[in-house]
Amino acid sequence: MTTFRLRRQTSRSSRFAEVTVEVSPSSTPEVEVTTTAGANAEHRREADLGARWALRHNSPAVKVKVTVTSVVTTEIDTGTGDVYEATTHAVWQALGVEHSASYVGFSDPLMVTSWLNDIAGRQLDAVTEARYWYEGRREPDAASLLHAWLHFERAEPIGLHGRGDEFLLDREDPYLSYEMGDDGETRVGPAFPPDVLSGFVGAMLTDGAVITGSDGELTCTGLVLRFDVGDLVIGTLGDEWVLAAGPVPAAVAPCWTVHPFIRDAAR
Helix, strand or coil: EEEEEEEEEEECCCCEEEEEEEECCCCCEEECCCCHHHHHHHHHHHHHHHHHHHHHHHCCCCCCEEEEEEEECCCCCEEEEEHHHHHHHHHHHHCCCCCCCCCCCCCHHHHHHHHHHHHCEEEEEEEEEEEECCCCCCCCCCEEEEEEEEEEECCEEEEEEEEEEEEEEEEEECCEEECHHHHHHEEEEECCCCCCHHHHCCCEEEEEEEEECCCCCCCCEEEEEEEEEEEEEEEEEEEEEEECCCCCCCHHHHHEEEEECCCCCCC
């Protein structure tokens, strides 16, 4: 039995979740969240998804059954993704694995909708971008973007990652710039005009919509973030970023399904 406690407090926000898991041999990877684990249905679902992320991103792959026996949260300090992240680390800890991934990202549409519920009505204070540079130059906006972080008021940064057609969110701080020798460098810093994300700094998020693939796959591929100054479309398609101020670009519209945002839909 292994327990992982996620606890972090900053001047902007606080995070808390405590998850206990048991890992046992199995012929195939399995996850069970016991009915006595505690917390609400949303947090138990996060625990299930977090355990599956941990098994999927474990190297070498192992065949075990993960049983989540306890989920402890608080009404004030536990936000979207906290139980998910705590469960992932509890499983890795039980398996003796050290951080198989540099981030613990979620793309489940219900979790993303829950995050939208949490953040709607807040101002976007800043945007941090990681961009690829080579010999002192970079490609235009979407082509040079590697990762981005949205800094909303009274909230930790939310990191945005693209992986194929999967759009991942995680609650992490931006990493530092780094050199790659002859292969160039990654520069991390504030978004500046004329890049699309910079145009929404200082704006208020009114609501948003989750984008999934048109093939019915229940994985987030992007977001429509509706601000008081206009809409921001951000997503990933075939390992390429899609950034637009305004409606979903016609070139990618056939590949995406935009779901209506319903306040408190994931509660």
